[in-house]
Amino acid sequence: MILFLSVVLVIKYPVAHLLFCPQVFTVLYNSDDNVLVAAPTGSGKTICAEFAVLRMLQKSDGASARCVYIAPVEALAKERYRDWESKFGQRLGVRVVELTGETATDIKLLEKGQIIISTPERWDVLSRRWKQRKHVQQVQ
Numbered sequence: 651m652i653l654f655l656s657v658v659l660v661i662k663y664p665v666a667h668l669l670f671c672p673q674v675f676t677v678l679y680n681s682d683d684n685v686l687v688a689a690p691t692g693s694g695k696t697i698c699a700e701f702a703v704l705r706m707l708q709k710s711d712g713a714s715a716r717c718v719y720i721a722p723v724e725a726l727a728k729e730r731y732r733d734w735e736s737k738f739g740q741r742l743g744v745r746v747v748e749l750t751g752e753t754a755t756d757i758k759l760l761e762k763g764q765i766i767i768s769t770p771e772r773w774d775v776l777s778r779r780w781k782q783r784k785h786v787q788q789v790q
Contacts, residue, residue, distance in 0.1 A: 674698065679705050696730070700737070703765060707744065718766045720773055731767045738765055749773065 677683055678701040687698050699719060706715050719734075721727035731748040738744040747763030749756045749772040756776055760766060768776075 675701065678702050682709075700734075703734075703738065707738075707742070707764075715764055716766065717764075718768060718773060720768055720770055722770070724769055727767050727769050734765060734767065749776070751775075 674687075677685055678698055682705075685698075685702070687695050689695055703717055703719075706717050709715075719730060721730055727748055731746065735746045739746045744764050745762055746765045746767065747759040749759060749766065749768040751772050753775060756772065760776060766773075
């Protein structure tokens, strides 16, 4: 069970970007709280995830930090991979991987990746046996 200490909910009128709200930035970048962000398309949810990734990288020793970004469909996962490989991979030297759906390949990708991008179905296959996979246990 995950307890969300902070919930960001934009119901009817999306702001230009959620990060213009000081509370959103503070909880994402300056705390270790679990956060649920629920907002319409185009309101800045991906940027919120990027700040959470930066927080993880800042706090860790680098190599042991792992996070998973779940995209609802494969096309969005591929788009996020291309974008984050450029932002985090090429610029910061972070290992960004996208799960393929092949279990043996995905286990190897999981071992080397710091930012793992997946669809719900692909992550489900790997995480079901989490007790036997130490790299799944290391996801923050």
